[in-house]
Amino acid sequence: MMTDAAQSRQRDGVPAFRRRLAGSRAPLLTLATLGMALVVLPLLGLIARTDWPGLLTHLRAPVVWPAIRLSLITTLITLGLAMLLGTPLAWLLSRATGRLATWMRALLTVPVVLPPVVGGVALLLAYGRNGLVGAPVFDALGLxxxxxPLAVVLAQLFVSLPFYVLAVEGAMRSVDPRFDHVAATLGASPTRVFLRVGLPLAAPGIAAGAALAWARALGEFGATITFAGNLTGRTQTAPLAVYVALQSDPQAAIALSIAMLAVSIAVLGLLRGRWMG
Amino acid sequence: MTLEAHIRARRGDFEVDLAVHAEAGSVVALLGPNASGKTTTIDAIAGLVPLTGGHVRVGGRTWADAHTSVPPQERSTGLVAAQHLLFPHLTTLDNVAFGPRSRGMRRAPAHARARSELVALGIGELAARRPRELSQGQSQRAALARALATDPDVLLLDEPLSALDPATRAEVRAVLGRRLAAFPGVTLLVTHDPLDALTLADRLVFIDQGRIAQEGPPEEVIARPRDPYVAHIVGLNLYQGQTVDDATVSTVIGPVMTSGVESRGSCWVAFAPAAVSLYPELPVGSPRNAFRCTVASVEVLGQLARVRLTTSDGHPLVAEVTTTSVAELRLHTGAALWATVKATEVSAYPA
Known part of the structure; x- marks a missing residue:
């Protein structure tokens, strides 16, 4: 005669511990908690090690302000250029059906997945003294x-423009093309259709794309240090300054990191309505 | 402004190939089954779908032919679809003024023009509302106002009433009818609903698989359908055949005695479902056409019932009888009986 435990173990031919494992959520919870911890712990570490009372003092360290100022100026220029050039590109791509558009979309995806340092090397080879673009520019303008700082902007554009275009194109594709058709029959030129129909109807998507692209430009490190270098006040952006200061003035690096974390959270707040509901 | 068009354009797996002519001030209805090429025809005239051949000429101006294609914004059309497609970010007034503004009119006169069009369609008081604050019927009127505010040469209505509920549809149909009476341009009206076509159109064009199946004034098309789909829409039994003598036509359902043929040769015979009587046994004595049938379905509509039959050769025949007969004959799917039609009720006309 079998014991209760043995009976239970034998039931359905599945050992009891397996059944208990499948019935409980413990394994899932464990893995999920571990995953969450890997994301949260570094942020907590940063906040825990911050010298909060001295934060403002540390932010006045000589390395901090020029980097913040440069980052603000360059990322805003980058954002402006990304929107000026990227919005029409996104609109045309959203309305294109041919093979060329498919290829262009694929090309735009490359900088998104490319390691930024490789992007920096590519930029250096294209815009350098002997580069494809750099040589004629130097010959013509001596530039x-x-x-x-121009290199900083070009590096930021290289990584954030594709990001912006792909995000905005998605939003524009969800604008019913029959709105364009009606507008055209009413006498609107393609440019007017873009300005008066495409832009307003895709406005939420454009705002989200802009916020993402700006955050991306603000955090740009690899392409910048490779292509633009690390010259204080000229090409040393906030992420570069954090990296440098970590050796010489760790509290300044932490303070700068906190400032950038605050900016990132503010961007998330802007996007909250869109992705966090 | 007459419209003179021969449309050849691709639509999925077939090519639309048909000619449309319309006089200024007239309304031409395009009817046909789903995916027959009606919308493609409309879009080709608007310039939204490229022609693969043919031409579009309006008032002597060529909009498209083998050499030229005027872009949509430089043609003079107004487009209304089943969905109102009002720009959600603009007020009703700005939606209607969008056309005049796009054509270079200044703000104040454009708004005045838009306001008068809204008033003409009975929704002047809704000018300041956004599209999401309008009812279905109001939205569709606003869409009509927007299409008319540019005083287009050609007004293209692509099933403008099909998304409305029946009560709203009747109301908007009446408004549309009144407004079209005063509209000097050409109107093309795509519709599924025979009532739209009969109440609004001067001419009906039936399209099937991208070709014209039949066209003509409504009275003529209703009386003399020459296509199975047309017959279905106007509710007649229709069979193709060959004349045998002055009154008899040989058809797919057998020889049919008619009220008389106009000329010898290939012809159509048509009779109304109400002219059909049903009997359990072949009636003797009277000079009638009689066809052996089985019942395919019975649909009761108040005092009348529509009985779909299949002849012994497998062809459809529709009869309309009283519900009393349905009960007396115990009509049910599969029941065998005789359908008779008096010769005087059958018309025959050349194919």
Whole structure:
């Protein structure tokens, strides 16, 4: 005669511990908690090690302000250029059906997945003194692009423009093309259709794309340090300054990191209505 | 402004190939089954679908032919679809003024023009509302106002009433009818609903698989359908055949005695469902056409019933009888009986 436990173990041919495992949510909860912890712990570590009373003092360290100012100026220029050039590109792509559009979308995805350092190398080779674009620019204008604030903007554009275009294109594709058709029959030129129909109907998507692209430009490190260098006040953006200050003035690096964390959270707040409901 | 068009355009797996002519001030209804090429025809005239051949000419101006294609914004059309497609970010007034503004009119006169069009369609008081604050019927009137505010040469209505509930549809149909009476341009009206076509159109064009199945004034098309789909829409039994003598036509359902043929040769015979009587046994004595049938379905509509039959050769025949007969004959699917039609009730006309 079998014991209760043995009976239970034998039931349905499945050992009891397996059944208990499948019936409980403990394994899922464990893995999920571990995953969450890996994301939250570094942020907690940063906040815990911050010298809150001295935060303002640390933010006055000589390395901090020029970096913040440069980051603000360059990322805002980048954002402006990304929106000026990227919005029409996104609109045309959203209305295109041909093979060319498919290829262009694929090309735009490359900088999104490319390691930023590789992007920096590519930028250096294209815009450098002997580069595809850099050589004629130097010959014509005597202008050296690498290791200038212009290079910072070009690096940021390279990584954030595709991001912006792909996000906005998605929003624009969900605008019913029959709105364009009606507008055209009413006498609106393609440019007017874009300005008066496409832009307003895709406005929430454009705002979200802009916020993401700006956050992306603000955090840009690899392409910038490779292509624009790390010159204080000229090409040393906030992420670069954090990296440098970590060696010399850790509290300044932490203070700058906190400032950037605050900015990131503010961007999330802007997007909250869209993705966090 | 007459419209003179020969449309050839791709639509999925077939090519639309049909000619449309319309005089200024007239309303032409395009009817046909789903996916027959009606919307493609409309879009090709608006310039939203490229022609693969043919031409579009309006008032002597060429909008499209083998050499040219005027872009949609430089043609003079007004488009209304089943969905109102009002711009959600603009007020009703700004929606209606969008056309005049796009054509270079200044703000104040454009708003005045829009306001008068809204008043003409009976929704002047809704000018300041946003589209989401309008009812279905109001939205569709606003869409009509927007299409008319540019005084287009050609007004293209693509099933404008099909998304409305029956009560609203009747109301908007009446408004549309009144407004079209005063509209000097050409109107093309795509519709599924025979009532729209009969109450609004001067001419009916039936389209099937991208070709014209039949066209003509409504009275003529109703009386003499020449296409199975047309017959279905106007509710007649229709069979193709060959004349045998002055009154008899040989058809797919057998020889049919008619009220008389106009000319010898290939012809159509048509009779109304109400002209059909049903008997359990072949009636003797009277000079009638009689067809052996089985019942396919019975649909009761108040005092009358529509009985769909299949002849012994497998062809459809529709009879309309009283509900009393349905009960007396115990009509049910599969029941065998005789359908008779008096010769005087059958018309025959050349194919």
């Amino acid at each position: 050296r692009i690498p290791f200038t």
